[in-house]
Amino acid sequence: MIGARVLLVALASLGLDSAPAVVTITGVNGEARIPVRTDGSGAPVFAAPALMSALEGSQQVSDGWAEVKVGPRSFRFLLGAPLYTLDNRLQPLAAPATVSHDTLFLPFQFVAELLPSYLSERYRYDRRRARLIDSGASSRAPVARAPASSKEAARLSNGLRSGHMVTVDPGHGGVDPGNPGVFFPRGTREKEVTLAVGLLLRDELKRQGVGVEMTRTSDTLIALGDRGAFCTQACDLFVSLHVNSLARRRGYTDIRGFETYFLAEAKTEDAARVARMENEAVRFETGTAPAETGVGIDFILKDLQLNEHLRESARAADLVQRSLKTVHSGESRGVKQAGFMVLTTARRPAILVELGYSTNPQDGQFLTTRSSQKAMAAAIADAIVAYLLEYERKTSQTQSSGVRQ
Numbered sequence: 001m002i003g004a005r006v007l008l009v010a011l012a013s014l015g016l017d018s019a020p021a022v023v024t025i026t027g028v029n030g031e032a033r034i035p036v037r038t039d040g041s042g043a044p045v046f047a048a049p050a051l052m053s054a055l056e057g058s059q060q061v062s063d064g065w066a067e068v069k070v071g072p073r074s075f076r077f078l079l080g081a082p083l084y085t086l087d088n089r090l091q092p093l094a095a096p097a098t099v100s101h102d103t104l105f106l107p108f109q110f111v112a113e114l115l116p117s118y119l120s121e122r123y124r125y126d127r128r129r130a131r132l133i134d135s136g137a138s139s140r141a142p143v144a145r146a147p148a149s150s151k152e153a154a155r156l157s158n159g160l161r162s163g164h165m166v167t168v169d170p171g172h173g174g175v176d177p178g179n180p181g182v183f184f185p186r187g188t189r190e191k192e193v194t195l196a197v198g199l200l201l202r203d204e205l206k207r208q209g210v211g212v213e214m215t216r217t218s219d220t221l222i223a224l225g226d227r228g229a230f231c232t233q234a235c236d237l238f239v240s241l242h243v244n245s246l247a248r249r250r251g252y253t254d255i256r257g258f259e260t261y262f263l264a265e266a267k268t269e270d271a272a273r274v275a276r277m278e279n280e281a282v283r284f285e286t287g288t289a290p291a292e293t294g295v296g297i298d299f300i301l302k303d304l305q306l307n308e309h310l311r312e313s314a315r316a317a318d319l320v321q322r323s324l325k326t327v328h329s330g331e332s333r334g335v336k337q338a339g340f341m342v343l344t345t346a347r348r349p350a351i352l353v354e355l356g357y358s359t360n361p362q363d364g365q366f367l368t369t370r371s372s373q374k375a376m377a378a379a380i381a382d383a384i385v386a387y388l389l390e391y392e393r394k395t396s397q398t399q400s401s402g403v404r405q
């Protein structure tokens with residue numbers, strides 16, 4: 001168990017050494033120079049009043065939250081914790097928003113990443129020149145693209161560069177059946193559903209030009225601690241597939257729908273329950289010392305990549321959840337965070353999809369119908385391709401602006 005304070009300090013100290021002393025905001029009405037300050041833990045921040053006047057936005061602080069509006073977007077920052085919500089989804093930050101002497105301070109990341117990604121039609125951030133370029137709310141003219149360099153890798157028809165690798169992890173297997181599947185056809189358990197969808201996902205990703213490594217392709221048990229190891233240097237994303245279930249209690253068969261998790265300490269009772277359930281598979285494994293199964297978040301936090309991976313994982317989870325919503329007959333239960341062991345051991349961005357509830361009759365049927373398995377696999381594959389495209393754009397921007405990684 002690790003306290004929120006430790007988490008906060010660890011996150012705040014990562015990857016922020018490149019912040020400039022001043023950021024220039026260039027808009028249709030001229031330029032504004034906004035100094036970058038440092039908060040109590042040394043993280044770069046902006047004083048919100050100066051920033052909001054340059055952005056023609058607004059800010060309001062109440063009940064431990066700061067609401068910041070820019071154009072059509074409304075960001076809500078949890079004061080003192082590296083988290084914000086946008087469209088009711090909780091997302092991690094490199095450093096928290098804080099209030100000091102009645103002034104709201106917003107993290108540097110808000111200008112360098114959040115505005116350019118969520119208001120991309122309006123803002124672009126040039127890291128090398130420390131400039132936020134505001135093209136004006138009404139301007140939708142496409143930005144002229146530089147001609148592709150001859151060194152650039154060949155692009156596939158969907159716009160992706162070739163050479164991506166995704167690890168697909170169908171949950172459970174072998175002597176570990178996963179959840180028994182109350183409303184699955186007789187003899188079908190979670191492990192069969194995750195494998196069926198996993199193989200379809202592999203086929204769809206390959207069809208779209210993405211390389212795939214499977215943690216399993218047959219009914220075998222892979223130790224939880226070993227699954228993440230499939231996704232190391234050459235892997236872009238780790239995707240674990242599972243089916244949810246609830247313990248027998250009043251009304252438990254009414255709950256249905258899908259949710260996507262990324263790594264964090266369990267934040268809610270429900271997330272803790274799902275993490276316990278999926279981590280339970282350890283008991284099927286032999287020869288795993290108990291001490292080794294407790295790979296904790298404190299250990300992972302030492303990895304300097306964690307912060308970036310958390311953000312990437314949150315983004316991938318968000319895209320998968322949105323895409324599944326277009327094909328799933330159950331409700332979207334949202335993007336959540338939990339301490340899945342299978343995610344803590346992956347060394348790259350990692351997500352876990354709970355495809356539905358086997359304890360609900362409609363989900364039970366949906367999950368075991370071939371056509372809906374295919375639809376789910378295609379939806380997840382589309383989201384992964386969208387994530388990789390976005391990631392490519394981000395990294396090529398960074399490279400072209402001369403920032404070394």
Ligand SMILES: [Zn+2]
Pocket residue numbers: 171172178179190241242243278
């Ligand atoms: Zn499972």
